[in-house]
Amino acid sequence: MKKLVATALLGATFALNLGVAQAETITVAVAANFTKAITEIGQEWTKKTGNEVRFSFGATGGLYAQINNGAPFDAFFSADTKTPKKLVDEGKATDYFEYAQGKLALFSTRLPVAKDAEAVIKGDQYTHIAIANPKGAPYGTAAVEVLKKMGMYDKLNEQKKIAQGESITATFQFVLTDNAQLGFVALSQIMDPESPAKGKGEYWVVPQADYTPINQAAVLIKNSKHEAAAKSFLNFMHSPEAIAVIKRYGYELPK
Numbered sequence: 001m002k003k004l005v006a007t008a009l010l011g012a013t014f015a016l017n018l019g020v021a022q023a024e025t026i027t028v029a030v031a032a033n034f035t036k037a038i039t040e041i042g043q044e045w046t047k048k049t050g051n052e053v054r055f056s057f058g059a060t061g062g063l064y065a066q067i068n069n070g071a072p073f074d075a076f077f078s079a080d081t082k083t084p085k086k087l088v089d090e091g092k093a094t095d096y097f098e099y100a101q102g103k104l105a106l107f108s109t110r111l112p113v114a115k116d117a118e119a120v121i122k123g124d125q126y127t128h129i130a131i132a133n134p135k136g137a138p139y140g141t142a143a144v145e146v147l148k149k150m151g152m153y154d155k156l157n158e159q160k161k162i163a164q165g166e167s168i169t170a171t172f173q174f175v176l177t178d179n180a181q182l183g184f185v186a187l188s189q190i191m192d193p194e195s196p197a198k199g200k201g202e203y204w205v206v207p208q209a210d211y212t213p214i215n216q217a218a219v220l221i222k223n224s225k226h227e228a229a230a231k232s233f234l235n236f237m238h239s240p241e242a243i244a245v246i247k248r249y250g251y252e253l254p255k
Contacts, residue, residue: 005057025052027072030196031061031079031216032167033139033186036194037249040076044245047244051229052241059167061136067092067221074230077218079168082221093219098254100246102214104142105190107175108182109201117204118150120182128163129156130174139168142211144183149210151203176200191250198236214252 025192027213030038035057042053056063056071062078067073067087076093078084079102081140087093106113111120121129131147147153156162165171172189174180174197189226197203207234218237236242243253 007183023050023052024226025054025226026226026233027054027056028075028076028077028230029044029056029058029067029071029073030058030077031063032057032137032169033079033188034068034077034100034216037100037170037188037245037251038194040245041237041242042233044075045233045240048236049128049229049232051232053233057167057169059136060131060138061133062166070117072225073221074226075109075220075234076222077216078138079214079216081215081217083234084169084217087109087219087221094222095220095231095234096217098215098217098238098253100216101254102212102216103137103208103250103252104139104146104206104211105203106182106189106206107172107185107190107197107201107203109175109197110176112172112202113182116201117206121147121150124168126181128161128166128172128174128180129146130163130180132171132184133164133166134170136166137168137171137185138216140164140171140216142206146184146206147212172197172239187250190204191248193248 046052060083064083084096088096106117112126115122133145134140134144144153161173165174169182170187172185175183188193190203218234220230220234
């Protein structure tokens, strides 16, 4: 009888340890524009694998700095391709791939940007136009390109009308709270089914010809302590479930 009890306890312990070994939690750094999409994708991945994922959202440049300072991330989803390529070149990351192409949109809760965005930007009906900081946020770089093409970037700078958010999330908030009367945001922030922009104002999708395509790439961080689980999550981005979410939030697949 004692032998049977001991065997049963040993089996239970083995099963418990096996469960712990199989269920892991990874930590992933993600560019702010992809917040809602990757949160939904993460939930689907957890359902399929039993593993958990924690996200740390922010501007691409800021997340890169955190990785360089030893932040314990297992993977990094950037808002550009340059930053993850740099990590690979520096020997800090592997498994590079492009997961989405972002779209830039001009959003306003009060101005008629859908009808004639350029006329609104060149007009005098606003005190501030919001963009993400181009030094750390690729969507900010794209916004600068658009304003330069319109011949307005230098003029707006001189007039101190440009309000910079440290991330695309901050930029979106500037417009929602009317601290800026219009702003260049990620289309995904507007397409989000639960977006606070729903039913508020209007937007203009900037033609792709007006800015460099915002292809977004991901990498596995080399010092990941959960490499297998992190690779599983990266691979899941190619699944039909993940692709459906990516497209639903207004992204395209990179060409």
